[in-house]
Amino acid sequence: MGGMFGVELKQAGFDGVVVEGASDRPVYLWIHDGIAEIRDASHLWGKGSLTTEAELRRELGDESISVMSIGPAGENLVAFACITCDYGNQAGRAGMGAVMGSKRLKAIAVRGEGEVPVADPKAMERLYRQVVDYMTSREEIxxxxxxxxxxxxxxxxxxxxxxxxxxxxxxxxxxxxxxxxxxxxxxxxxxxxxxxxxxxxxxxxxxxxxxxxxxxxxxxxxxxxxxxxxxxxxxxxxxxxxxxxxxxxxxxxxxxxxxxxxxxxxxxxxxxxxxxxxxxxxxxxxxxxxxxxxxxxxxxxxxxxxxxxxxxxxxxxxxxxxxxxVSGYDVRAAPAMALAYATADIGAHHNRAWAITYDVKAGRDSYGEDKVRWVIYLQHVRPLFDCLGVCRLPWVELGVDLKAYEGFYRAATGVDLSLDDLLKASERVYNLTRSIGYVRGLRREDDWLPRRF
Ligand code: SF4
Missing domain, CATH: 1.10.569.10 (Aldehyde Ferredoxin Oxidoreductase Protein, subunit A, domain 2)
Incomplete structure (x- = not known):
């Protein structure tokens, strides 16, 4: 999810948030300076996400607070309710907003002003400069x-x-x-x-x-x-x-x-x-x-x-x-993208393997094994970005080398993992999510396309 939530959370002293169980009344979570408080949200229940964000910032007296929240769709457990963050960034797909709604958790607000410890700040800054210089030098940007x-x-x-x-x-x-x-x-x-x-x-x-x-x-x-x-x-x-x-x-x-x-x-x-x-x-x-x-x-x-x-x-x-x-690509003449949709762990979501550009490059009527291999590669590599908490677009669209992500990981954590190690971890995540699907009742015959295609 875009926005500032991840940065504020880390600066507040937390790496992640796990919300267990459900409240019997509407609440929101206020995280700041190493503290996490559950507060009453009955005055916010029923309000839209954007309105909720604005009201929480007013209530907490700080316009720099990052807020993720749900709107009426999440409260009413709509199957595709999303979580909205910082006026227009979404955890969009598969109903995460309904999960928050089921817990009566209206919002999570976070503000942090602490330093983020980095294992090797000089290496981090050097690599960031290199990557930004590379990106801004590309004509496509x-x-x-x-x-x-x-x-x-x-x-x-x-x-x-x-x-x-x-x-x-x-x-x-x-x-x-x-x-x-x-x-x-x-x-x-x-x-x-x-x-x-x-x-x-x-x-x-x-x-x-x-x-x-x-x-x-x-x-x-x-x-x-x-x-x-x-x-x-x-x-x-x-x-x-x-x-x-x-x-x-x-x-x-x-x-x-x-x-x-x-x-x-x-x-x-x-x-x-x-x-x-x-x-x-x-x-x-x-x-x-x-x-x-x-x-x-x-x-x-x-x-x-x-x-x-x-x-x-x-x-x-x-x-x-x-x-x-299904996401926004017609795949009737795009076999790689069709395969990616059919076999995606959560259903037809483009971000699991955006293979359609390969279809265009390799030929729309080609059904070669190379397309299968490409889809498998993409499905295995893409969880890496979720694990690192970074955006894929610089890699997909501007060709930022995956080696740079290895460098960022090492500079941030001090842990000496190679790109190969990171990609193996990423593949394990994909296999794990497919396995969870199996436990929840999905089978091979569910790896199929809508009849219209
Ligand atoms: S490329 Fe990614 S990180 Fe950059 S502005 Fe767009 S969504 Fe945000």
Whole structure:
């Protein structure tokens, strides 16, 4: 998760937080200067994530506090409720917000002003300088400064893998209005995580709200995949998801699904006019899902459950793997990415193995073993970034050498592990998460793709 939470937590004297059990009333956790206090949050319960953040900063009297919180979706145990941190960074996928909601834990606020002990500060600083110099010398970084992740919209349109109209199409006729060039015109400023020179996030205004985003996946699922062609409408829907505390990918996927259900006459939308392209219907549905009202109650447990309830053959166009709504790449002509989706531990999530660029490079119609090997490599290497608590983008997009991560690890901890050792640990994590899936009932036959693909 982006933002400042990790830095503040470490400066407050903690490496991590484990929350056991559940409270019988709403609470928040306030961590500061080596102390962790559980405080009453009944005055915050029912409020949006962004509102909660602002109120907690006021209440605790410090604008620099980092806050992660849940919105009404997390409180109502929506299956894809997320945790929002520092105005627009998310633990987005697979319902982590519902986990906090089930514990009645509204928020965790943290502030630390202590020194962070580093085993070899000189080596750390030298390596950081080298990596920043390398990143800022790359020609590609200019597109990240200008457009951030939104540049992927134009790329996906060109590659015909841009999900549109509930994955019925892989190109969107209005892509030029919702992509990188559009955000470059609309953005107010660039936003960065702690000490990152890429500054890939873009702040824009929509309907009077300041929104950090949208980014690629959000522009797909609140844009092309629901047929919405206005960047401002997408950004406002993004703001609603942040405030309500919902993953933009799953929420948008559910709305596209119900739009297709309506198109096929499988549901009565009660006059909501839930048709592709209707942004107002998207806004209303987002609220209805978060509060489990009307059609929203039908959708709040995810697309697999919604298709079971609606029936009528709707499971044929319920786009999920293992119950998780598919991320923003159409994989019908992308075998490596398709394999990555099918075999991902948590369901079809792009961050487990972003293999589609390899499909484009190696040939979309190639089914060679090299693609299998590449997917396995990516799946094994990517947990490394989660273990280190760092962003993948400098490696994926600007080619920062993995050896640099070995150097950072050694400089920070003083532990002499090689890159090979770190990668073995990363592979173990992936195998462990697959094993947990097995214990929870997943089997090989669950490694499969939605019927539409
Ligand atoms: S590249 Fe990663 S760390 Fe840098 S601003 Fe973007 S999300 Fe944050």
């Amino acid at each position: 200019k597109a990240w400064w200008e457009q951030g992740l939104m540049q992927v919209i134009e790329w996906a349109q060109e590659a015909s893998c841009l999900p549109s109209y509930n994955f019925k199409d892989a190109r969107f006729e209005w892509a030029h209005l919702i992509g990188g060039e559009a955000i470059a015109r609309a953005k107010v400023k660039d936003v960065s995580c702690y000490l990152c020179p890429m500054a890939c996030k873009k702040l824009m205004r929509a309907r009077g709200r300041a929104v950090v985003g949208p980014e690629y996946e959000t522009a797909v699922f609140l844009g092309s995949n629901v047929g919405v062609s206005s960047l401002e409408d997408i950004a406002y829907a993004n703001w609603l998801c942040d405030e309500l505390g919902m993953d933009t990918i799953s929420a948008g996927a559910l709305i596209a699904f119900i739009m297709e259900c309506r198109e096929r006459g499988l549901v009565d939308d009660g006059g909501l006019d839930v048709r592709f392209g209707n942004a107002e219907a998207v806004f209303r549905l987002l609220e209805m899902i978060a509060y489990r009202r009307g059609l929203g109650a039908l959708l709040a447990d995810g697309v697999r459950e919604a298709a079971k309830r609606i029936g009528g053959g709707s499971e044929r166009f319920a786009i999920h793997v293992k119950g998780l709504e």
